[in-house]
Amino acid sequence: MTDRSLHLPVAAQPSVDSIVDLAKRGEEHGYEYAWLPETWGRDAPTVLTNIARETETIGLGPSIVNVYSRSPALLGQTAATLQEVSDGRFRMGIAPSGPAVIEGWHGADFDRPLRRTREYVDIIREVLSGETVNYDGDIFSLSGFRLRCDPPEEPVPVDAAGMGPKSVELAGRFADGWHAIIFTPDGLEERLEDLRRGMELGDRDPDDVRVTFSVTACALEDGERARELAREHMAFYVGAMGTYYRESLSRQGYEEEAHEIAAAWASGDREEALDCISDELLDATGAAGTPERAREELQKFAEIDGVDDIAVGFPRGATTEEIESTIDALAPDN
Template structure:
C-alpha cells in the first residue's frame, strides 16, 4: 500500500509557525511524514529542527538539500543532529538541483552532478557511522573528520532526487530511495525500471529501496481556482526552472507541450504559457479539482506498482487556507 505524506510548500510562508501548523495538521490527519524543501525560502535544516521539537510522531525528511550548497561532511552532521532531535524520525533527501539554482542562486559551478551526488551519499554514510572519514574521490578528498558527538543508533536513510535515467539509476545503485517530482504515472513506471537497473548494478534488493513521488495537489470546492493554481505551478516549473523539467516532460511524451510552455515563458508571455498546458497534461501531472476529483486523481498515481509513498505537494500560489483545506481533503 502506498503511504501518503506531505511535501511542505516551496513558496514562502508567513512564518515557521505556519510550517509547524501544516505538520501538526498532517500528523493529526494520519499522514506518515512531512518533507521540507529548500529553495529560496527558509533554511530546511533549521525548519526541520523546529518541526522535530513541535511534533510527536510524524516522520520528517528533507526533499531536497542540494549537494552544492553544503559540504558532504556538513550534510552528515546535519542528518545526525536531525535524527537526534527527532528521536529517530528523520530521512535525508539530497540531490544536485539544477544550474538555475546552483549557479544563479549559490554562485557555484554546476559540475559533474551525478558524480558529486554519489560521493556525497558515500561520505554522508561514513560520517553517520561515527568512524573516522578517509575518502579519496574524484570530487571530494577528506581526511581526519569524525563526529565528536555520538553517532545515531539508527542512521537515517539517504534518498536521492533525480529526473533522468542515469540519476535514477544512481539512486538505485547507491542510495536508500528515490525522490521524483513532475512525473506522470507512466513516467514513474519508466524510471522505476532505471531504479531497478541501478539496484542490480549495486547488487542490491530493489524492494528495499523507497520511492517517493511529490505530487502537486489542490483540492478545493472552487474547482477552477484549484486547477488554475496547479496550471500556474506547472508552467513555472517547466518554463522557469531551467531545462531539466522541460526535458523530463519531453521524455514522458509531452515534448511539444513542454517546448511550447518554455518558449512562451521565456518570452514573458505568462498567459500563453498557461494556455499551452492542456487538461490532459495537467491531469497527468497533478491532482487538482474538487476534493472528490483530486482524491480520484491521487489513486491513479498510488496504483503505480513500486511507488512506496506519495507526498501531497501544493501549488506556489496557494494560500495558507487552501493548503490546509487540501491537507484535510486528501488525508489518508
C-alpha cells in the same frame, strides 16, 4: 499499501510557525512524512528542527537539499543532529538541483552532478557511522573527520532525487530511496525501470530502496480555482526553473507542450504559458479539482507498482487556507 506524506509548500509561507503548523496538521491526519523543499526561502535544517520539536510521530526530512551549497561532511553532521532532535524520525534527501539554482543562486560550478551525488551519499554515511572518515574520491578527499558526538542509534537513510535515467539508476544503485516529481504514470513507470536496473547493478534488495513520489495537488470545493493554481504552478516550473522539468516532460511525450510553455514564459506572456497546459497534461502530472476529483486523480499514482509513498505537494500560489483544505481532503485518514 502506499503511504501518504506531505511535500510542504515550496512557496514562501508567512512564518516558520506556519510551516510547523502544516506539519502538525499532517501528523494529526496520519501522514507518514513531512518533506521540506529548500529553494530560496528559509533554510531546511532550521525549519526541520522546529518541526521535530513540535511533533511526535511524523517522519521528516528535506526533499531536497542540494549537493553544492554545503559540504558532504556538514550534511552528515546535519543528519546526525536532526536524527537526535527528532528522536529517530529523520530521513535525508539530496540531489544536484540544476544550473539555474547552483550557478545562479549559489555561485558554484554545476560540475559532475551524478558523481558528486554519489560521493555525498558515501561521505554522509561514513560521517553517520561515527568512525573516522578517510575518503578518497574523484571530487572529495577527506582525512581525519569524526563526529564529536555519538552517532545516531537509528541509522539515517540517505535518499537521492533525480529525473533522468542515469540519476534514477544512481539512486537505485547507491541510495536508500528515490524522490521523484512531475511524472506521468507512464513516465514514472519508465523511470522505475531505471531504478530497478540500478538496484540490480548494486545488488540491492528492492525492499531497501524506498520510492517517494511528490504530486502537485489541490483539492478545493471551487474545483476550477484548484486547477488554475495547479496550471500556474506547472507553468512556473517548466518556464522559470531551468531545463530539467522541460526535458523531463519532453521525455514523457509532451515535448511540444513543454517547449511552448517555456517559450511563452521566456517572452513574458504568462497567460499564453498557462494556455499551453492542456487538461490532459494537468491530469497526467497532478491531482487538482474538487476534493472528489483530486482524490480520484491521486489514486492513479498510488496504484503504480513500486511506489511506496505519495507525497502531497501544493501549488506555489495556494493560500494557507487552500493548503489546509487540501491536506484535510487528501489525508490518509479521510
